[in-house]
Protein backbone atom coordinates (compact mmCIF):
# COMPACT_ATOMS: atom_id res chain seq x y z
CA UNK A 136 0.00 0.00 0.00
CA UNK A 137 1.39 3.39 -0.99
CA UNK A 138 1.23 5.99 1.82
CA UNK A 139 -1.25 8.66 0.76
CA UNK A 140 1.20 11.51 1.04
CA UNK A 141 3.41 9.98 -1.67
CA UNK A 142 0.54 9.82 -4.13
CA UNK A 143 -0.14 13.51 -4.06
CA UNK A 144 1.52 16.68 -5.17
CA UNK A 145 3.01 18.83 -2.45
CA UNK A 146 3.42 21.88 -4.66
CA UNK A 147 1.69 24.94 -3.24
CA UNK A 148 -0.16 26.78 -5.99
CA UNK A 149 -2.86 29.39 -5.72
CA UNK A 150 -6.42 28.15 -5.59
CA UNK A 151 -8.14 28.86 -8.93
CA UNK A 152 -11.57 30.45 -8.90
CA UNK A 153 -14.06 27.91 -7.61
CA UNK A 154 -17.78 27.59 -7.12
CA UNK A 155 -19.81 25.30 -4.89
CA UNK A 156 -22.82 23.59 -6.35
CA UNK A 157 -25.13 20.75 -5.36
CA UNK A 158 -24.16 17.24 -6.43
CA UNK A 159 -26.46 16.05 -9.25
CA UNK A 160 -26.96 12.55 -10.63
CA UNK A 161 -24.92 13.35 -13.76
CA UNK A 162 -21.91 14.15 -11.51
CA UNK A 163 -21.88 10.71 -9.89
CA UNK A 164 -19.11 9.13 -12.06
CA UNK A 165 -16.62 11.89 -11.14
CA UNK A 166 -17.86 12.06 -7.55
CA UNK A 167 -17.39 8.29 -7.18
CA UNK A 168 -13.92 8.39 -8.75
CA UNK A 169 -12.84 10.87 -6.06
CA UNK A 170 -14.71 9.03 -3.26
CA UNK A 171 -13.06 5.72 -4.16
CA UNK A 172 -9.61 7.30 -4.46
CA UNK A 173 -9.74 8.64 -0.87
CA UNK A 174 -11.36 5.58 0.74
CA UNK A 175 -8.26 4.83 2.86
CA UNK A 176 -8.66 8.20 4.61
CA UNK A 177 -12.34 7.68 5.42
CA UNK A 178 -13.99 5.64 8.19
CA UNK A 179 -15.67 3.46 5.58
CA UNK A 180 -12.72 2.06 3.59
CA UNK A 181 -14.96 0.35 1.05
CA UNK A 182 -15.01 1.35 -2.59
CA UNK A 183 -18.27 1.29 -4.52
CA UNK A 184 -19.46 0.63 -8.05
CA UNK A 185 -21.32 3.27 -10.04
CA UNK A 186 -24.52 1.23 -9.71
CA UNK A 187 -24.14 1.19 -5.90
CA UNK A 188 -23.41 4.90 -5.94
CA UNK A 189 -26.54 5.60 -8.00
CA UNK A 190 -28.65 3.54 -5.55
CA UNK A 191 -27.14 5.42 -2.60
CA UNK A 192 -27.83 8.77 -4.27
CA UNK A 193 -31.43 7.84 -5.09
CA UNK A 194 -32.24 6.53 -1.62
CA UNK A 195 -30.29 8.97 0.59
CA UNK A 196 -30.75 12.11 -1.55
CA UNK A 197 -27.59 13.67 -0.07
CA UNK A 198 -27.21 17.43 -0.40
CA UNK A 199 -23.48 17.27 -0.98
CA UNK A 200 -21.68 20.20 -2.58
CA UNK A 201 -19.18 19.83 -5.37
CA UNK A 202 -16.13 22.06 -5.47
CA UNK A 203 -15.77 23.03 -9.10
CA UNK A 204 -13.23 25.12 -10.92
CA UNK A 205 -13.93 26.52 -14.39
CA UNK A 206 -10.37 25.63 -15.35
CA UNK A 207 -9.95 22.24 -13.64
CA UNK A 208 -13.50 20.88 -13.41
CA UNK A 209 -14.64 19.08 -10.27
CA UNK A 210 -11.79 19.06 -7.76
CA UNK A 211 -13.61 17.67 -4.71
CA UNK A 212 -16.79 17.67 -2.69
CA UNK A 213 -18.19 18.48 0.73
CA UNK A 214 -20.07 15.83 2.68
CA UNK A 215 -22.31 17.36 5.30
CA UNK A 216 -25.39 16.53 7.35
CA UNK A 217 -27.50 18.17 10.03
CA UNK A 218 -26.82 16.22 13.23
CA UNK A 219 -29.16 18.16 15.50
CA UNK A 220 -31.63 20.79 14.36
CA UNK A 221 -32.21 22.27 17.80
CA UNK A 222 -28.58 23.03 18.52
CA UNK A 223 -27.89 23.67 14.80
CA UNK A 224 -25.03 21.19 14.80
CA UNK A 225 -23.71 19.95 11.46
CA UNK A 226 -21.16 17.28 10.62
CA UNK A 227 -18.86 18.02 7.71
CA UNK A 228 -15.99 16.69 5.63
CA UNK A 229 -14.15 17.69 2.46
CA UNK A 230 -12.50 15.26 0.07
CA UNK A 231 -10.25 16.56 -2.66
CA UNK A 232 -9.12 14.60 -5.69
CA UNK A 233 -5.55 13.28 -5.09
CA UNK A 234 -3.94 15.61 -7.66
CA UNK A 235 -5.29 18.62 -5.73
CA UNK A 236 -4.35 17.50 -2.21
CA UNK A 237 -1.37 18.97 -0.37
CA UNK A 238 -1.58 22.36 -2.12
CA UNK A 239 -2.94 24.18 0.92
CA UNK A 240 -6.21 24.89 -0.85
CA UNK A 241 -8.50 23.36 1.76
CA UNK A 242 -8.63 26.29 4.18
CA UNK A 243 -9.81 28.71 1.52
CA UNK A 244 -12.31 26.17 0.17
CA UNK A 245 -13.66 25.65 3.71
CA UNK A 246 -13.99 29.42 4.19
CA UNK A 247 -16.20 29.58 1.10
CA UNK A 248 -18.29 26.61 2.28
CA UNK A 249 -18.76 28.17 5.71
CA UNK A 250 -19.90 31.51 4.25
CA UNK A 251 -22.04 30.26 1.39
CA UNK A 252 -23.54 27.06 2.77
CA UNK A 253 -23.37 26.81 6.57
CA UNK A 254 -23.89 30.46 7.54
CA UNK A 255 -27.29 30.78 5.81
CA UNK A 256 -28.37 27.66 7.74
CA UNK A 257 -27.69 29.46 11.02
CA UNK A 258 -25.11 26.83 12.01
CA UNK A 259 -23.86 27.05 15.61
CA UNK A 260 -21.56 24.04 16.02
CA UNK A 261 -19.58 21.98 13.54
CA UNK A 262 -18.42 18.45 14.32
CA UNK A 263 -16.39 15.85 12.46
CA UNK A 264 -14.53 12.60 12.96
CA UNK A 265 -11.05 12.00 11.63
CA UNK A 266 -8.92 8.86 11.59
CA UNK A 267 -5.76 8.95 13.69
CA UNK A 268 -3.80 7.91 10.59
CA UNK A 269 -4.96 11.02 8.70
CA UNK A 270 -2.47 13.56 10.00
CA UNK A 271 -2.93 15.96 7.12
CA UNK A 272 -6.65 16.34 7.80
CA UNK A 273 -5.98 16.69 11.56
CA UNK A 274 -3.51 19.50 10.88
CA UNK A 275 -6.07 21.26 8.74
CA UNK A 276 -8.83 20.94 11.35
CA UNK A 277 -6.59 22.27 14.15
CA UNK A 278 -5.77 25.16 11.88
CA UNK A 279 -9.46 25.84 11.33
CA UNK A 280 -10.05 25.94 15.11
CA UNK A 281 -11.44 22.45 15.78
CA UNK A 282 -10.74 20.86 19.18
CA UNK A 283 -10.76 17.16 20.09
CA UNK A 284 -13.64 16.26 22.44
CA UNK A 285 -13.55 12.46 22.19
CA UNK A 286 -11.01 9.84 21.22
CA UNK A 287 -11.17 6.14 20.34
CA UNK A 288 -8.41 3.71 19.28
CA UNK A 289 -8.88 4.73 15.67
CA UNK A 290 -10.19 8.27 15.57
CA UNK A 291 -10.76 11.69 17.07
CA UNK A 292 -14.10 13.48 17.31
CA UNK A 293 -13.59 17.21 16.92
CA UNK A 294 -15.84 20.22 17.21
CA UNK A 295 -15.77 23.96 16.69
CA UNK A 296 -17.95 26.93 17.45
CA UNK A 297 -19.16 28.04 14.03
CA UNK A 298 -19.08 31.82 14.49
CA UNK A 299 -15.54 31.79 15.87
CA UNK A 300 -14.37 29.52 13.09
CA UNK A 301 -16.06 31.61 10.42
CA UNK A 302 -14.39 34.76 11.67
CA UNK A 303 -11.01 33.04 11.84
CA UNK A 304 -11.21 31.20 8.52
CA UNK A 305 -12.38 34.24 6.54
CA UNK A 306 -9.66 36.37 8.09
CA UNK A 307 -6.92 33.83 7.38
CA UNK A 308 -8.15 33.06 3.85
CA UNK A 309 -7.49 36.73 3.06
CA UNK A 310 -3.81 35.94 3.66
CA UNK A 311 -3.71 33.65 0.62
CA UNK A 312 -1.77 35.27 -2.21
CA UNK A 313 -3.33 35.50 -5.67
Ligand SMILES: CC(C)(COP(=O)(O)OP(=O)(O)OC[C@H]1O[C@@H](n2cnc3c(N)ncnc32)[C@H](O)[C@@H]1OP(=O)(O)O)[C@@H](O)C(=O)NCCC(=O)NCCS
Nearest residue numbers: 140173176230231236237238239240241270271272274275
Ligand atom coordinates in the same frame (compact mmCIF):
# COMPACT_ATOMS: atom_id res chain seq x y z
C1 LIG B 1 -7.84 16.52 4.05
C2 LIG B 1 -7.78 17.46 2.87
C3 LIG B 1 -9.16 18.06 2.62
C4 LIG B 1 -6.81 18.60 3.25
O1 LIG B 1 -6.75 19.50 2.17
P1 LIG B 1 -5.33 19.96 1.57
O2 LIG B 1 -5.54 21.14 0.71
O3 LIG B 1 -4.72 18.73 0.97
O4 LIG B 1 -4.59 20.33 2.89
P2 LIG B 1 -3.29 21.23 3.04
O5 LIG B 1 -2.39 21.08 1.89
O6 LIG B 1 -3.74 22.61 3.39
O7 LIG B 1 -2.65 20.55 4.33
C5 LIG B 1 -3.30 20.69 5.57
C6 LIG B 1 -2.28 20.79 6.66
O8 LIG B 1 -1.61 19.53 6.80
C7 LIG B 1 -0.22 19.69 6.55
N1 LIG B 1 0.19 18.57 5.71
C8 LIG B 1 0.28 18.50 4.37
N2 LIG B 1 0.67 17.28 3.98
C9 LIG B 1 0.80 16.55 5.11
C10 LIG B 1 1.18 15.21 5.38
N3 LIG B 1 1.48 14.36 4.41
N4 LIG B 1 1.20 14.82 6.68
C11 LIG B 1 0.90 15.66 7.67
N5 LIG B 1 0.53 16.93 7.48
C12 LIG B 1 0.48 17.37 6.22
C13 LIG B 1 -0.07 20.99 5.80
O9 LIG B 1 1.20 21.52 6.03
C14 LIG B 1 -1.19 21.80 6.37
O10 LIG B 1 -0.84 22.33 7.63
P3 LIG B 1 -0.31 23.84 7.75
O11 LIG B 1 -1.31 24.68 7.03
O12 LIG B 1 -0.28 24.05 9.22
O13 LIG B 1 1.00 23.84 7.09
C15 LIG B 1 -7.26 16.79 1.57
O14 LIG B 1 -5.89 16.44 1.72
C16 LIG B 1 -8.05 15.55 1.20
O15 LIG B 1 -9.08 15.64 0.55
N6 LIG B 1 -7.54 14.37 1.62
C17 LIG B 1 -8.16 13.08 1.26
C18 LIG B 1 -9.53 12.86 1.88
C19 LIG B 1 -9.55 13.17 3.35
O16 LIG B 1 -8.62 12.91 4.09
N7 LIG B 1 -10.67 13.77 3.77
C20 LIG B 1 -10.91 14.11 5.15
C21 LIG B 1 -11.40 12.93 5.90
S1 LIG B 1 -11.71 13.32 7.61
